[in-house]
Amino acid sequence: MTEFSKLGLSPTTLQAVADTGYTTATPIQEQAIPVALAGRDVLGIAQTGTGKTAAFTLPMVDRLGSGRARARMPRALVLAPTRELADQVAESFGKYARGTKLNWALLIGGVSMGEQVALLDKGVDVLIATPGRLLDLFERGKILLTGVEIMVVDEADRMLDMGFIPDIERIFKLTPPRRQTLFFSATMPPEITRLTQQFLKDPTRIEASRPAMTADTIAQYLVRIPSSDPKAKRTALRALVGREDVKNGIVFCNRKSEVDVVAKSLKQHGFDAAPIHGDLDQSLRTKTLASFRSGELKLLVASDVAARGWDIPDVSHVFNYDVSHHADDYVHRIGRTGRAGKKGQTFMIVTPSDDKSLDKVLKLIKMDPEELTLDIDWSGVGSGGSARGGRKTPERAERKAPERTERKAPEQTEQAEKPQRSRGGRRSRSEPAVEAAAAPVDATAPEPVAAAPAEQTEKPRRTRSRRGSNSEAAPVAAGVPAVSAPVPASAAAAPAAAVAVQEPQLTQAERRGGRKGKSDDQAPAKGSGFGDDVPAFLRRPVPVSS
DNA sequence: AAAAAAC
Numbered sequence: 001m002t003e004f005s006k007l008g009l010s011p012t013t014l015q016a017v018a019d020t021g022y023t024t025a026t027p028i029q030e031q032a033i034p035v036a037l038a039g040r041d042v043l044g045i046a047q048t049g050t051g052k053t054a055a056f057t058l059p060m061v062d063r064l065g066s067g068r069a070r071a072r073m074p075r076a077l078v079l080a081p082t083r084e085l086a087d088q089v090a091e092s093f094g095k096y097a098r099g100t101k102l103n104w105a106l107l108i109g110g111v112s113m114g115e116q117v118a119l120l121d122k123g124v125d126v127l128i129a130t131p132g133r134l135l136d137l138f139e140r141g142k143i144l145l146t147g148v149e150i151m152v153v154d155e156a157d158r159m160l161d162m163g164f165i166p167d168i169e170r171i172f173k174l175t176p177p178r179r180q181t182l183f184f185s186a187t188m189p190p191e192i193t194r195l196t197q198q199f200l201k202d203p204t205r206i207e208a209s210r211p212a213m214t215a216d217t218i219a220q221y222l223v224r225i226p227s228s229d230p231k232a233k234r235t236a237l238r239a240l241v242g243r244e245d246v247k248n249g250i251v252f253c254n255r256k257s258e259v260d261v262v263a264k265s266l267k268q269h270g271f272d273a274a275p276i277h278g279d280l281d282q283s284l285r286t287k288t289l290a291s292f293r294s295g296e297l298k299l300l301v302a303s304d305v306a307a308r309g310w311d312i313p314d315v316s317h318v319f320n321y322d323v324s325h326h327a328d329d330y331v332h333r334i335g336r337t338g339r340a341g342k343k344g345q346t347f348m349i350v351t352p353s354d355d356k357s358l359d360k361v362l363k364l365i366k367m368d369p370e371e372l373t374l375d376i377d378w379s380g381v382g383s384g385g386s387a388r389g390g391r392k393t394p395e396r397a398e399r400k401a402p403e404r405t406e407r408k409a410p411e412q413t414e415q416a417e418k419p420q421r422s423r424g425g426r427r428s429r430s431e432p433a434v435e436a437a438a439a440p441v442d443a444t445a446p447e448p449v450a451a452a453p454a455e456q457t458e459k460p461r462r463t464r465s466r467r468g469s470n471s472e473a474a475p476v477a478a479g480v481p482a483v484s485a486p487v488p489a490s491a492a493a494a495p496a497a498a499v500a501v502q503e504p505q506l507t508q509a510e511r512r513g514g515r516k517g518k519s520d521d522q523a524p525a526k527g528s529g530f531g532d533d534v535p536a537f538l539r540r541p542v543p544v545s546s
Numbered sequence: 547a548a549a550a551a552a553c
Binding site: 167254256 | 547548549550552553
């Protein structure tokens with residue numbers, strides 16, 4: 001346990017840390033901050049939840065000191081793979097740069113360029129960006145990167161997955177070679193190693209496993225259903241969500257189209273749910289995420305845009321509507337819960353056609369999640385290979401609730417179906433699964449769910465042919481800490497406490513009001529070109545350097 | 547099998 005005060009940070013920065021209420025540094029902060037303060041390069045092998053963001057933000061704030069950026073000449077650059085992650089870094093930066101004259105800008109796609117350009121013209125010390133928008137602005141002559149003193153690459157392996165490596169390489173080459181580089185990746189596939197060898201100078205390598213990924217904090221359950229029919233899956237999902245005492249949960253789907261359909265279906269059945277994925281308008285994405293974070297929205301139905309990195313400290317449930325095709329995505333998905341010392345429940349709906357993906361997941365997590373049985377009458381549903389699923393786990397067959405033979409009239413079932421409350425009490429592994437919902441759910445009933453996309457604004461798909469393939473992604477087992485993987489001694493010593501230090505949370509009012517310290521939802525929206533839909537992070541006032 | 551990221 002190391003206090004922040006022992007890491008060499010300046011009094012101003014320490015005060016900002018103290019204001020967030022935290023005193024103890026996480027293992028990665030403890031190791032990275034002194035190295036970064038000394039001006040040396042850092043190669044951090046770490047995931048979200050380890051305190052990574054503060055590990056690079058604090059020394060960056062400290063080293064940049066007071067702001068003196070010239071127009072279009074940023075002094076520091078932070079690159080993140082998704083817009084929400086970039087926004088999260090910006091929030092963190094806003095907290096820690098409090099009390100300095102540093103200013104910053106968030107450069108992401110999906111929002112108007114005008115305000116970003118105006119900020120750049122005034123002179124910005126720190127750019128926090130997604131690669132696409134940054135290069136776009138660069139090509140328009142709005143940014144010069146020759147003054148960059150510190151460059152941060154966050155979630156590099158995810159950038160690889162997303163085909164950003166050529167962009168990252170290009171950005172590296174646009175910055176001066178004497179810059180300091182802080183580079184973070186959860187895994188180290190060969191392509192990432194090559195990149196670090198090319199662009200980092202004698203880096204100090206720091207590793208920190210995900211501290212909270214243990215069976216103690218994340219309970220995993222598996223629900224087998226006999227059909228792969230989407231209607232049957234939605235029925236199972238509703239029964240599952242209904243039986244749990246869900247404070248707030250994320251429902252993961254593999255496809256964006258499925259996200260829309262599932263969200264709409266849940267809404268129609270009385271659940272408080274909203275979709276989020278990359279084809280939705282950015283202002284809606286921002287609004288939806290903010291409302292989920294604040295606790296207004298209960299169920300977030302998401303693509304894997306939400307699987308990694310987002311720091312939502314208090315997610316009680318994760319539902320995998322689809323089994324991830326890539327096992328490491330599963331680990332990231334369930335990692336959205338069980339954070340900051342809280343407990344999380346995770347469920348995975350498995351159909352007969354998911355065998356292959358499930359095998360990969362089970363192999364990676366090195367455990368057998370307990371199987372739950374939903375009280376659903378599947379008779380009349382196409383078997384879809386149920387026999388295969390049954391044969392696979394014969395010893396569990398007797399735990400299934402007896403099949404109901406009586407069937408309700410379809411319309412009656414649909415009307416009557418409402419979210420069921422949990423009966424409380426977690427089953428132990430040795431106990432048979434209890435009957436789930438009070439009322440049986442008829443899987444064969446027609447469902448009033450239109451297959452049409454939800455009413456949200458859909459953006460046309462972008463096509464980017466110049467992107468590389470994903471084929472070079474790391475083998476899943478390479479560096480992704482499995483749930484059961486041993487945790488280094490330093491992390492194991494204080495798992496929950498260490499996590500809590502990471503990225504202290506702003507209250508909703510603070511987030512909205514930024515440094516003004518009070519809510520100003522309406523005021524700054526005027527004349528911004530966003531109507532009333534100004535994303536929260538655009539409302540945050542940017543401190544102007546003297 | 548997908549998702550994500552610029553106009």
